[in-house]
Amino acid sequence: MTSSLPKTFATLLQYGLPNDFAKRVRDAGLTVTKARALSITDLILKYGLSPSEAKLLTESVRRQPIDPDVVSLLLQRSNFLCNVCKGDKGVSYILHHIVEYEQTQDNTYDNLVVLCPNDHDLAHQRGLTLRITVDQLRQAKEDWEHQVKVANAQRAAQKKDINDDAIDYGHVCQVAGNPSARQSVEILPQLQEKYPQYLRPEMTSVQFVQSQDRCHLEITTADRVRDYLVDETSKRTDLAFVSGGSRAFFSPSSPITENVRRFISEFDEVSIIHCTDLFTNEAATRIDEHWRRCGVVPGSL
Structure with missing residues (x-):
């Protein structure tokens, strides 16, 4: 369950921050409440964030948080790994909205998938460049969660x-x-x-x-x-x-x-x-x- 994670870190994950960035934000002494109250300039000068990081944090904490039980279920069913690369590109992860939050404000389980930062960037690509489509994300999520379920059952039974x-x-x-x-x-x-x-x-x-x-x-x-x-x-x-x-x-x-x-x-x-x-x-x-x-x-x- 998400409650097994440190509270501030778990809360930051609910706002869609990458887990490694969420840890740095937590270690800097920032909370969601502080991040909402501070300007981007303050986040840069007082907490050492880069301009892009300060912007990401500010925009993220304005969203509605994801239900902690949804966060927990997503991470458990994915073994805390990217559903596309299965951890091959790194163990860092982010909870990505399959259909963009700005379009739907949909924080439900079916509209979320665990991705690494690399595949998260590919999912946000536009135009003719290489990208991961909505259908590909849904299929990758379904396939990977099934693999995790089978593998966990096999390990449990040795x-x-x-x-x-x-x-x-x-x-x-x-x-x-x-x-x-x-x-x-x-x-x-x-x-x-x-x-x-x-x-x-x-x-x-x-x-x-x-x-x-x-x-x-x-x-x-x-x-x-x-x-x-x-x-x-x-x-x-x-x-x-x-x-x-x-x-x-x-x-x-x-x-x-x-x-x-x-x-x-x-x-x-x-x-x-x-x-x-x-x-x-x-x-x-x-x-x-x-x-x-x-x-x-x-x-x-």
Whole structure:
């Protein structure tokens, strides 16, 4: 969250200042209130800003500030890197209005993108010179945020290549000092690799959860409810009813790593659509129809 940043620095970011310039302004002892009250001459003579920097600061603090939650979401979803060059041109960044603020006064999430100063200059180019267009900015933002989301999920699960003999389970989360307490393993990256054509795209986490007497599957989904607000919902399914012959397919008495291995490697598509909400409705229908028609697990349709 933006609140985790120093207050003055976070406030300056809300007015669209480049982060390195915002730090210098903060270190000089300037605040938004002071910057509004001082003339460009005072900013140059008393605070050592260049004429262009003094003009930028003065013009920026006259705008309406960006909502701090929007700032936080933009930076987190971009890993604090430019959405165009992905940090190749430098780690400095600025919150750029895709459609100019002077035209729309639009500070919403959808009209903002994280850019480095170099690509910010290209976005402001005019005429026939090389420039980054509005459509290119929107596409770059969408693509980069998706890459960040996938990469973060993979890092969180400490993902490696999967096969039936050696599955990487990331780390088992449990209460410290109590091996019999609730444990969980994030398995969404493994499922994404095995079932890329079936999974519901709104899922942000799938955890296999195990306690002393129960095994659950916990699915978390995220839905955009406004410009930048995200509504997350978690649903837990008790797997006790899933049987393998005369015994439970997932036993709380077994190590969680063994139960996860069975879920990834042995729990087939037909079982998944009848016991979980992992797959889209379209995928579940196709799998069920294939099963009823052919009597076999469909595999990749």
